[in-house]
Amino acid sequence: KRTKNIVYGKRGMSLEDEINESNKYYLESGIAVIHKKPTPVQIVDVFYPKRSAAVIKKAYFKQASTTDYNGVYQGKYIDFEAKETKNKTSFPLSNFHEHQINHMKACCKQDGICFTIVKFVADAQIFLMPSETLFYYWDRQNNGRKSIPKEVIAQDGFEIAYELQPRIPYLKYVDRLINK
Amino acid sequence: KRTKNIVYGKRGMSLEDEINESNKYYLESGIAVIHKKPTPVQIVDVFYPKRSAAVIKKAYFKQASTTDYNGVYQGKYIDFEAKETKNKTSFPLSNFHEHQINHMKACCKQDGICFTIVKFVADAQIFLMPSETLFYYWDRQNNGRKSIPKEVIAQDGFEIAYELQPRIPYLKYVDRLINK
Ligand SMILES: [Mg+2]
Numbered sequence: 001k002r003t004k005n006i007v008y009g010k011r012g013m014s015l016e017d018e019i020n021e022s023n024k025y026y027l028e029s030g031i032a033v034i035h036k037k038p039t040p041v042q043i044v045d046v047f048y049p050k051r052s053a054a055v056i057k058k059a060y061f062k063q064a065s066t067t068d069y070n071g072v073y074q075g076k077y078i079d080f081e082a083k084e085t086k087n088k089t090s091f092p093l094s095n096f097h098e099h100q101i102n103h104m105k106a107c108c109k110q111d112g113i114c115f116t117i118v119k120f121v122a123d124a125q126i127f128l129m130p131s132e133t134l135f136y137y138w139d140r141q142n143n144g145r146k147s148i149p150k151e152v153i154a155q156d157g158f159e160i161a162y163e164l165q166p167r168i169p170y171l172k173y174v175d176r177l178i179n180k
Numbered sequence: 181k182r183t184k185n186i187v188y189g190k191r192g193m194s195l196e197d198e199i200n201e202s203n204k205y206y207l208e209s210g211i212a213v214i215h216k217k218p219t220p221v222q223i224v225d226v227f228y229p230k231r232s233a234a235v236i237k238k239a240y241f242k243q244a245s246t247t248d249y250n251g252v253y254q255g256k257y258i259d260f261e262a263k264e265t266k267n268k269t270s271f272p273l274s275n276f277h278e279h280q281i282n283h284m285k286a287c288c289k290q291d292g293i294c295f296t297i298v299k300f301v302a303d304a305q306i307f308l309m310p311s312e313t314l315f316y317y318w319d320r321q322n323n324g325r326k327s328i329p330k331e332v333i334a335q336d337g338f339e340i341a342y343e344l345q346p347r348i349p350y351l352k353y354v355d356r357l358i359n360k
């Protein structure tokens with residue numbers, strides 16, 4: 001019954017790769033300008049050889065203070081996280097960091113469009129989850145459950161059907177999110 | 181006659197530092213969410229020590245494919261470059277890369293708000309230059325001049341007066357740019 005996803009959802013490809021490819025399509029087609037932010041790195045030591053490019057000899061990974069992706073689509077600011085889980089029935093909140101939530105809350109206050117693209121890898125199912133759903137569960141996790149049920153994600157958000165081009169046509173669901 | 185800038189424009193501070201500080205103020209005051217993108221780095225070799233954080237042992241600087249800053253302000257997508265020049269009367273186009281221009285053109289087509297914050301360091305003068313001015317000179321540089329005259333920047337854009345908080349109140353001029 002998930003033939004579509006078995007066909008289009010390339011096995012070895014990570015969710016990020018699939019989204020990057022989709023963003024490339026959106027960019028080249030003039031549909032939207034959305035990029036993955038570079039991994040933040042704390043550079044400690046750089047070597048400058050005489051005749052060639054500078055080489056970073058020592059650096060550390062820094063905690064990202066924002067989300068994975070942002071950009072512009074028809075005048076609208078788009079901001080989202082991409083997350084995969086091996087869980088089958090719910091999405092663990094431990095996948096998020098406080099600062100990512102704070103960033104999304106701040107963007108929402110500025111009328112940005114914020115969401116998470118969640119992939120349940122076991123079934124190759126992808127959902128666009130509105131930030132309100134995330135905030136609701138996040139803010140209640142200390143006296144409640146530590147994960148978001150898949151049915152809630154499906155009900156509050158949209159299941160994204162894989163397509164050929166772009167592989168993950170998430171902007172189609174952003175349109176629906178806006179018109180909801 | 182430039183007393184203001186001598187007072188507020190801290191000597192040792194780079195334009196980026198001044199903008200980062202201003203963005204911090206905007207973020208903490210709930211006015212806008214605008215961040216500097218991390219420097220893109222091509223990671224070649226990572227060492228994972230047993231009991232401590234991963235160390236990047238070899239990496240290279242990558243050419244940025246977009247601009248320095250982006251974010252959201254009152255529902256609007258904001259995208260800009262920050263550039264300093266030691267030139268006194270004009271801003272050399274060699275400060276830009278083709279891909280930055282292409283990125284700004286693509287964002288403008290999506291109705292994003294794009295500009296450059298230009299600092300003439302000799303006089304500690306800062307301008308918000310609309311992207312249209314940049315595109316005009318950029319597209320004509322092969323059979324014309326290779327720099328944008330300061331008077332043109334002042335006329336098409338806005339001189340930004342340093343303030344105490346935020347140091348570079350560029351969003352005030354973004355308001356004017358929108359209402360132009
Ligand atoms: Mg992610």
Ligand SMILES: [Mg+2]
Nearest residue numbers: 248261262263
């Ligand atoms: Mg710059």
